[in-house]
Structure formats: C-alpha cells, structure tokens
Amino acid sequence: MTSLFNSSSVIGPPLRLNLKAQVTRGNPYCMITVTMQLRSTERQLGCALALCFLALIPWGIPRARALDNGLAITPTMGWLHWERFMCNLDCQEEPDSCISEQLFMQMAELMVSDGWKDAGYEYLCIDDCWMAPQRDSEGRLQADPQRFPGGIRHLANYVHSKGLKLGIYADVGNKTCAGFPGSFGYYDIDAQTFADWGVDLLKFDGCHCDSIQHLTDGYKYMSLALNKTGRSIVYSCEWPLYMSPLKKPNYEEIRQYCNHWRSFADISDSWQSVKSILDWTSSHQERIVHVAGPGGWNDPDMLVIGNFGLSWDQQVTQMALWAIMAAPLLMSNDLRNISPQAKALLQYKDVIAINQDPLGKQGYQLRKASNFEVWERPLADLAWAIAVINRQEIGGPRSYTISIVSLGRGVACNPACHITQLLPVKRELGFYEWTSELKIRINPTGTVLLRVEKRSHTSKSLI
Numbered sequence: 001m002t003s004l005f006n007s008s009s010v011i012g013p014p015l016r017l018n019l020k021a022q023v024t025r026g027n028p029y030c031m032i033t034v035t036m037q038l039r040s041t042e043r044q045l046g047c048a049l050a051l052c053f054l055a056l057i058p059w060g061i062p063r064a065r066a067l068d069n070g071l072a073i074t075p076t077m078g079w080l081h082w083e084r085f086m087c088n089l090d091c092q093e094e095p096d097s098c099i100s101e102q103l104f105m106q107m108a109e110l111m112v113s114d115g116w117k118d119a120g121y122e123y124l125c126i127d128d129c130w131m132a133p134q135r136d137s138e139g140r141l142q143a144d145p146q147r148f149p150g151g152i153r154h155l156a157n158y159v160h161s162k163g164l165k166l167g168i169y170a171d172v173g174n175k176t177c178a179g180f181p182g183s184f185g186y187y188d189i190d191a192q193t194f195a196d197w198g199v200d201l202l203k204f205d206g207c208h209c210d211s212i213q214h215l216t217d218g219y220k221y222m223s224l225a226l227n228k229t230g231r232s233i234v235y236s237c238e239w240p241l242y243m244s245p246l247k248k249p250n251y252e253e254i255r256q257y258c259n260h261w262r263s264f265a266d267i268s269d270s271w272q273s274v275k276s277i278l279d280w281t282s283s284h285q286e287r288i289v290h291v292a293g294p295g296g297w298n299d300p301d302m303l304v305i306g307n308f309g310l311s312w313d314q315q316v317t318q319m320a321l322w323a324i325m326a327a328p329l330l331m332s333n334d335l336r337n338i339s340p341q342a343k344a345l346l347q348y349k350d351v352i353a354i355n356q357d358p359l360g361k362q363g364y365q366l367r368k369a370s371n372f373e374v375w376e377r378p379l380a381d382l383a384w385a386i387a388v389i390n391r392q393e394i395g396g397p398r399s400y401t402i403s404i405v406s407l408g409r410g411v412a413c414n415p416a417c418h419i420t421q422l423l424p425v426k427r428e429l430g431f432y433e434w435t436s437e438l439k440i441r442i443n444p445t446g447t448v449l450l451r452v453e454k455r456s457h458t459s460k461s462l463i
C-alpha cells in the first residue's frame with residue numbers, strides 16, 4: 001500500500017510550539033519505598049509487599065514522550081454533543097435538539113451561568129454533522145448554512161467571549177462517520193481553516209479510511225498540520241480504536257501525536273456500555289495505564305451522567321471511575337434540563353480534583369473478587385484515590401472489608417493515614433493504622449470512592 005505522504009514528513013517528533021508547559025516526571029513513590037526505614041517486622045513485611053506490587057505492575061516504566069504542544073496537562077474537561085444529540089439535522093421539527101449554532105450558544109451560556117466553567121468544564125465541543133455536504137469552491141470545509149448561519153468563526157467568537165474554548169470534529173478518512181466530507185487529502189487546508197476560525201480542540205474520527213497506512217499517516221500528519229498553524233489546538237484522536245482490529249496500537253507512538261485517544265467502542269446511555277468500558281480498560285491496563293500522563297490521556301469516551309440510562313449508583317460509578325482513570329471529562333447531556341443531583345455529582349470539586357490531579361498518573365484495577373472490584377490511583381502529595389465497585393446486580397448493598405495494608409502498593413497508609421469517603425456521600429472516616437481494616441457498604445452497581453492521605457493522628461501534615 002503506498003502512502004499519500006512523503007514518510008519523512010510524518011515520522012519524527014512533532015514540532016514544538018512556544019507555549020510549552022513544564023511536565024512533571026519522576027516517581028516519588030519508588031523513592032519512598034526504597035528509603036523507608038525498617039523499624040519492625042510489620043514494616044519489613046510491608047516493604048516486601050510494596051516491592052511485590054512494584055514488580056507486578058509496570059511502575060517504573062518511564063512515560064513515553066507526550067505531544068509537545070503544552071496542552072492537556074491535566075485531562076480535558078468540557079461538553080461534547082454526540083451521545084445526547086447525535087446527528088439530529090431536523091431543525092424544523094426539533095429546533096431545540098438539532099445540531100445548530102443555537103444549541104451550542106445555549107450550552108455556552110449555561111456553562112457559565114450554572115457553574116460548569118467554574119468547576120473546570122472549559123471546552124464546548126461540536127461532534128459530527130455540523131458541516132455542509134460539500135466543501136466550498138476553494139476546498140475548505142464549511143458549516144451547514146441553515147443550521148449555523150453565522151458560521152464557525154462567529155460561534156468561536158461567541159464561545160470565547162464567555163471565557164470558554166471551542167472544539168470541532170473532522171475525520172481522517174474520505175467521509176465522517178455520518179457521511180459528511182472527510183479530511184483525507186485536505187489535512188493542511190482543514191487544520192488552517194480550524195485555526196483561522198479560532199478553534200481550540202479537534203476531535204479527529206477514523207471512519208472511511210481505506211488502509212491502515214492512511215489511518216496512521218493521516219493521524220500523524222494532522223498532528224503536524226495543527227502544530228504548523230501555530231494555534232494551540234488540543235488533538236483528540238480515535239486512532240487506536242480504528243487501528244486495533246487490524247494491528248496492535250503502539251500507544252507510546254500515539255502519545256507523541258495526540259493529546260487523548262479513544263481505544264474502545266462508543267459509549268451509550270446504559271450501564272451495559274459503562275461496564276464494558278471498565279472491563280476493557282482493566283483487561284488492557286498493562287498496555288495503557290503507564291502511557292497516560294500530562295499531555296496525553298486514554299479516553300474512555302463521554303460522561304453520560306444526567307441523561308436517562310444510568311441509575312444514581314451507576315452515575316456515581318461513572319464519575320468515580322472516570323476520575324480514577326484520569327479520563328477526559330467531556331459531558332454529553334442537556335445542560336438546560338439536568339437534575340440537581342446529577343449536576344452536583346458532575347461539579348463535585350473533590351472528585352474533579354482527583355481526575356485533575358497534578359501527578360498525572362492513571363489508576364488501575366488492583367483486585368477483583370466476589371463481584372467486587374478495587375481500583376486505585378496514586379495522587380500528588382503521597383495521597384491515593386481508592387474506588388470499590390459492587391458489580392453484583394442482584395440483591396441489596398453488600399459489605400466489603402478493605403485491609404489497609406493493601407492500599408497504595410503497601411505504602412499509602414504506612415504507618416497511618418486519614419481516609420475521607422467522597423462518594424456516594426462525603427464522610428470523614430478518620431485515621432487508620434497500617435494494620436487495621438475498613439468496612440464499607442456498597443449498593444449494587446454503585447461505587448464507594450475514598451481519598452487516602454498519609455497522615456497520623458498526631459500530625460496534620462504529611463508524614
């Protein structure tokens with residue numbers, strides 16, 4: 001298969017923008033493990049345990065170099081239309097839910113007036129179906145003139161005037177998934193068009209691409225084309241999702257070109273879909289977790305909290321686990337009509353802080369037994385987030401006993417820690433010794449999310 005591009009133009013490190021931010025590297029936990037003083041047999045046992053965990057999980061693997069555009073230093077937060085509004089083109093019959101500039105302007109207003117922007121949701125993103133069916137006479141993409149009468153530049157100005165950023169959608173192949181013009185053969189023109197319009201994020205889909213070579217080259221080429229425009233544009237890819245049926249994705253390479261990347265099927269508004277994403281993630285964690293970090297993230301797809309398909313406990317599970325997975329938080333819901341409970345969950349500061357933790361390490365599934373799953377994520381300042389899911393879909397709440405020594409690779413609570421339950425409701429659980437246990441109760445399909453901080457009764461500061 002011949003490539004459309006001169007391979008020398010697509011291989012090699014992406015160009016650098018001036019806006020480079022400092023990325024945190026290194027592994028403070030490893031250092032702690034080795035310098036820890038052994039004062040008792042328990043500690044020796046703990047150290048052995050910790051080293052055992054270290055050997056099991058690719059802890060020491062240095063993260064691959066990220067796309068060096070200074071963006072997505074923490075996972076992107078915002079709103080994306082697809083799951084809730086899909087490809088509704090009928091503005092006659094359904095003026096309030098068709099894909100139109102009015103929809104995005106309304107969402108922009110609400111993102112500011114209803115506290116979403118203050119909570120961190122910054123990117124208002126258009127998905128498929130915004131385009132006119134044809135490019136213009138100069139080969140540029142254009143918005144559908146009926147549904148976006150002001151055009152995208154006008155919408156971007158409006159979104160920017162609210163202090164938000166605008167995301168747009170295009171496709172690496174000949175057509176978008178919904179059949180609108182694809183970017184194949186037009187990568188430079190499209191990147192420049194988006195930059196000229198003032199776009200801040202590109203979701204680049206992978207439908208209608210005729211070969212793996214075109215897919216790979218196209219994703220790389222677009223990364224470089226965006227960078228060449230000089231505008232800061234977050235690059236959201238679906239490269240591994242479309243590649244994996246044909247070839248194992250090289251995540252280290254993908255991270256060099258994309259700010260986040262989808263690997264698994266589209267989310268839908270159902271528990272079945274959320275749990276399939278969790279199962280895919282845990283079964284591939286050896287390959288994907290260590291790759292994530294400042295500048296590049298695994299993307300398990302949109303948050304569907306606030307819609308129709310998830311029970312309250314399942315919404316709690318999605319929020320907690322998207323925080324553990326360091327996932328982009330792109331809500332797809334109707335901000336004009338969302339329950340106060342869903343809004344509070346999506347705007348929950350302490351959970352967002354876990355998602356946005358500056359250490360930038362993705363969490364992983366620690367253990368799975370008797371229909372419980374324990375997940376954990378290392379956080380800055382030697383803290384940890386722990387999530388326990390009750391995966392049993394029959395019966396009522398079930399108790400789970402956490403052995404404190406097992407948390408955070410054996411070091412999170414050595415010699416003691418302070419534990420706060422964040423979800424389903426916030427409760428200070430207090431101080432726990434390294435050898436103690438914690439009993440929690442979890443609803444079916446629900447999650448208990450904990451924040452564990454390394455502190456003793458006597459000191460309020462870090463040990």
Ligand code: GLA
Pocket residue numbers: 082127128176177178205238266
């Ligand atoms: C694909 C993507 C979705 C959405 C649709 C739009 O299925 O994976 O996220 O963008 O295309 O057509």
